[in-house]
Amino acid sequence: xxxxxxxxxxxxxxxxxxxxxxxxxxxxxxxxxxxxxxxxxxxxxxxxxxxxxxxxxxxxxxxxxxxxxxxxxxxxxxxxxxxxxxxxxxxxxxxxxxxxxxxxxxxxxxxxxxxxxxxxxxxxxxxxxxxxxxxxxxxxxxxxxxxxxxxxxxxxxxxxxxxxxxxxxxxxxxxxxxxxxxxxxxxxxxxxxxxxxxxxxxxxxxxxxxxxxxxxxxxxxxxxxxxxxxxxxxxxxxxxxxxxxxxxxxxxxxxxxxxxxxxxxxxxxxxxxxxxxxxxxxxxxxxxxxxxxxxxxxxxxxxxxxxxxxxxxxxxxxxxxxxxxxxxxxxxxxxxxxxxxxxxxxxxxxxxxxxxxxxxxxxxxxxxxxxxxxxxxxxxxxxxxxxxxxxxxxxxxxxxxxxxxxxxxxxxxxxxxxxxxxxxxxxxxxxxxxxxxxxxxxxxxxxxxxxxxxxxxxxxxxxxxxxxxx
Amino acid sequence: xxxxxxxxxxxxxxxxxxxxxxxxxxxxxxxxxxxxxxxxxxxxxxxxxxxxxxxxxxxxxxxxxxxxxxxxxxxxxxxxxxxxxxxxxxxxxxxxxxxxxxxxxxxxxxxxxxxxxxxxxxxxxxxxxxxxxxxxxxxxxxxxxxxxxxxxxxxxxxxxxxxxxxxxxxxxxxxxxxxxxxx
Numbered sequence: 001x002x003x004x005x006x007x008x009x010x011x012x013x014x015x016x017x018x019x020x021x022x023x024x025x026x027x028x029x030x031x032x033x034x035x036x037x038x039x040x041x042x043x044x045x046x047x048x049x050x051x052x053x054x055x056x057x058x059x060x061x062x063x064x065x066x067x068x069x070x071x072x073x074x075x076x077x078x079x080x081x082x083x084x085x086x087x088x089x090x091x092x093x094x095x096x097x098x099x100x101x102x103x104x105x106x107x108x109x110x111x112x113x114x115x116x117x118x119x120x121x122x123x124x125x126x127x128x129x130x131x132x133x134x135x136x137x138x139x140x141x142x143x144x145x146x147x148x149x150x151x152x153x154x155x156x157x158x159x160x161x162x163x164x165x166x167x168x169x170x171x172x173x174x175x176x177x178x179x180x181x182x183x184x185x186x187x188x189x190x191x192x193x194x195x196x197x198x199x200x201x202x203x204x205x206x207x208x209x210x211x212x213x214x215x216x217x218x219x220x221x222x223x224x225x226x227x228x229x230x231x232x233x234x235x236x237x238x239x240x241x242x243x244x245x246x247x248x249x250x251x252x253x254x255x256x257x258x259x260x261x262x263x264x265x266x267x268x269x270x271x272x273x274x275x276x277x278x279x280x281x282x283x284x285x286x287x288x289x290x291x292x293x294x295x296x297x298x299x300x301x302x303x304x305x306x307x308x309x310x311x312x313x314x315x316x317x318x319x320x321x322x323x324x325x326x327x328x329x330x331x332x333x334x335x336x337x338x339x340x341x342x343x344x345x346x347x348x349x350x351x352x353x354x355x356x357x358x359x360x361x362x363x364x365x366x367x368x369x370x371x372x373x374x375x376x377x378x379x380x381x382x383x384x385x386x387x388x389x390x391x392x393x394x395x396x397x398x399x400x401x402x403x404x405x406x407x408x409x410x411x412x413x414x415x416x417x418x419x420x421x422x423x424x425x426x427x428x429x430x431x432x433x434x435x436x437x438x439x440x441x442x443x444x445x446x447x448x449x450x451x452x453x454x455x456x457x458x459x460x461x462x463x464x465x466x467x468x469x470x
Numbered sequence: 471x472x473x474x475x476x477x478x479x480x481x482x483x484x485x486x487x488x489x490x491x492x493x494x495x496x497x498x499x500x501x502x503x504x505x506x507x508x509x510x511x512x513x514x515x516x517x518x519x520x521x522x523x524x525x526x527x528x529x530x531x532x533x534x535x536x537x538x539x540x541x542x543x544x545x546x547x548x549x550x551x552x553x554x555x556x557x558x559x560x561x562x563x564x565x566x567x568x569x570x571x572x573x574x575x576x577x578x579x580x581x582x583x584x585x586x587x588x589x590x591x592x593x594x595x596x597x598x599x600x601x602x603x604x605x606x607x608x609x610x611x612x613x614x615x616x617x618x619x620x621x622x623x624x625x626x627x628x629x630x631x632x633x634x635x636x637x638x639x640x641x642x643x644x645x646x647x648x649x650x651x652x653x
Binding site (some may be wrong): 024025026027028029030032033035036038039040042043046047049050053054056057060061064065066067069070073076077080083084087090091094098101105164167168169170171172174175176178179180181182183184185186187188189190191192193194195196197198199200201202 | 523527528537542553560561566567569585601603606611618619620622
């Protein structure tokens with residue numbers, strides 16, 4: 001038995017003829033093998049899509065979400081993207097390997113099929129010997145031709161078998177290579193099975209302000225906000241230059257205080273130093289308690305002299321009501337507390353009350369935490385020269401933002417402040433609204449003395465006449 | 471060791487060994503240990519709510535990817551099975567072995583070391599990310615006292631994936647990730 005027979009036995013075609021080998025070769029369809037390559041190429045696209053999708057999501061996370069959890073999430077998801085990328089490369093390699101292997105199979109098949117069969121018949125040998133006459137004259141030539149044909153046939157069969165063996169071996173090698181193309185991705189920890197398809201953040205303060213929020217009892221025992229009557233402003237009109245906040249607002253868009261429609265605008269970067277400017281350098285020497293209705297100050301104009309004392313009187317003693325009313329407002333109305341701060345300063349402008357002066361100090365202190373340096377100064381002045389309160393009050397009015405709107409509105413009335421705050425907030429994006437609410441919570445935490453001062457000053461039962469809004 | 475240091479160590483070790491699996495698993499463990507309250511406690515005004523919106527968008531993006539992956543997995547599996555039904559290997563033992571290997575690497579038997587298996591594993595990671603983000607969202611929302619509205623179910627994306635029964639007849643399953651390969 002020859003080596004070829006051993007090979008053919010291994011292939012399961014022991015004793016197979018060239019025709020048998022060629023039939024086996026014909027059964028192999030490299031075009032169908034190659035048809036699997038697009039599957040892997042499709043897989044490559046899917047993996048790359050996943051990679052790009054995850055990277056895009058990470059970009060959004062990096063630019064938005066902050067903190068350790070954000071970093072961990074982005075890092076982890078980035079590795080998921082890397083894994084997807086790695087799988088894409090594996091899939092690309094698999095597609096390439098399949099195409100390459102299909103080419104090998106196709107080539108081997110063509111080689112096998114290209115081998116011509118050898119005719120070993122007597123007739124062919126006779127014809128090869130020159131015909132029947134020549135064969136009759138030289139029968140040895142016929143026998144030699146027949147033997148040569150047998151040898152050639154065996155050679156052809158051997159050649160085909162080698163090609164077939166090569167095809168078989170390549171298949172074995174490719175199988176081992178292909179099985180190692182993809183490596184298992186470690187299984188992820190089990191995820192909750194009840195995950196929603198999509199989620200959205202629903203911020204109560206960003207819902208358009210339609211629903212009433214629960215009331216919070218004010219520290220001074222004031223009545224609830226909704227039932228509170230806006231105080232009448234005793235002061236005349238004026239124009240106040242807005243105060244730019246020197247503090248960082250967390251990226252929230254700010255609301256210009258001169259726009260009663262609550263349009264959201266981008267505020268210039270905060271300036272350093274004393275950013276407070278008070279229009280009207282001549283404090284009035286006389287305060288008119290029954291001035292015209294107070295209009296929302298226009299920050300774009302620099303009217304003649306809001307008297308500092310006048311500004312101080314905006315809201316006036318009505319701040320006492322504001323204290324209770326504002327405190328009685330809801331969470332959304334808490335900026336009214338800021339309004340009260342301003343109003344407190346205003347009340348201090350009245351030529352009287354030491355208590356008012358202390359109230360102004362409290363207000364100034366509260367505002368100062370938000371960066372209104374002037375507020376602090378005016379608080380100090382309150383104890384000494386009531387006439388200076390106007391300056392302080394003026395400086396405290398320059399707020400921007402919903403909080404500032406409330407502060408500004410506090411000069412009008414605490415109720416108006418609540419309305420303005422709610423209105424402007426309604427125009428704000430949800431994040432801004434909620435952000436303002438959070439800052440209000442921080443105020444509650446950071447400024448308890450603010451409220452204590454409120455009780456000290458306005459807890460004596462004094463009430464001022466409610467203003468009328470123009 | 472700080473979180474950053476641990477994270478760096480995990481990444482470094484995985485980079486040296488080239489073991490992506492170890493990297494993913496290691497970082498996943500670290501993520502589990504991240505305290506959400508740390509960020510919430512140090513957050514500036516409004517930033518937590520802003521984070522919530524980013525996280526919600528992040529979650530929805532992951533959910534969208536999950537849906538895409540599931541759909542692609544089903545179509546890929548069907549495509550692979552369709553091709554694999556062809557008698558491409560003929561009667562040559564080596565070619566048959568190669569053809570079987572090709573089919574398995576494509577995932578007709580849902581082995582982990584296959585195209586389909588990798589896709590399935592990545593999809594599971596995406597779902598794990600979704601779960602982690604959802605946990606963060608819930609923590610933040612609880613802190614901010616905002617409502618998280620949910621729509622649909624992520625599992626709805628688990629479209630039936632065609633499989634093979636031992637008899638060779640086609641069937642379909644939900645593709646739960648089992649690599650038992652009922653094929």
